[in-house]
Amino acid sequence: MNNLLHFLASTQRGFIHLLRISIFIVMAWIGGLKAFQYEADGIVPFVANSPLMGFFYAKEAPEYQAYKNPEGKTVTKNIDWHKANGTYIFSYGLGAAIVAIGLLTLAGIWSAKLGVVGGLLTFLMSIVTLSFLITTPEVYVPNLGGDFPTPNHGFPYLSGAGRLVLKDVIMLAAGLVVASDAAQRMLKKQN
Known part of the structure; x- marks a missing residue:
């Protein structure tokens, strides 16, 4: 047991670098997917309902609800609505920003300054996502009503979208850990 404890303690820096690589993988993958129609369509409820981001779209919530595309399906009238809404242009820009944050965080392996910036941006992005x-109403299980109403709906019952968002609590903490590590490295250089 003592050997395991010594191993874990002596490899902390390597694990923090692994955390940077993990953040990069998530950011590059999710940011890269923003270039695809299904992903751009999928983020509309989050963006449209957000007071921090809703202004990027031409149409106001909840109008988007009538133009949802099922994942992987292309409905021409819905695509046209999303083009007029600015859905795809916004998604391309957001994807580029997310990939850039991932790259800055990864660069923290070699550059403490870039690592601080990447870690703090990861933290801030996670606050926005959370x-x-x-x-966003879609993050909770809806009450479907009918003969058999959903007994467990609303807060705290997270939908698939809500469970996806909640995971950003981990990204929030990871961003602070890697920023803190990079800040320590910068301070050591100053002394």
Whole structure:
């Protein structure tokens, strides 16, 4: 047991670099997917309902609900609506920003300054994402009504979208850990 404890303690820096690589993988993958129609369509409820981001779209919430495309399906009238809404242009820009944050965080392996910036941006992005738990109705299980109403709906019952958003709590903490490590490295250089 003592050997395991010594191993874990002596490899902390390597694990923090692994955390940077993990953040990069998530950011590059999710940011890269923003270039695809299904992903751009999928983020509309989050963006449209957000007071921090809703202004990027031409149409106001909840109009988007009538133009949802099922994942992987292309409905021409819905695509046209999303083009007029600015859905795809916004998604391309957001994807590029997310990939850039991932690259800055990864660069923290070699550059403490870039690592601080990447870690703090990861933290800030996670705060924005977590705000969707307050602003986006689709993050909770809906009450479907009917003969058999959903007994467990609304807060705290997270839908698939809500469970995806909640995971950003981990990214929030990871961003602070890698920023803190990079800040320590910068301070050591100053002394």
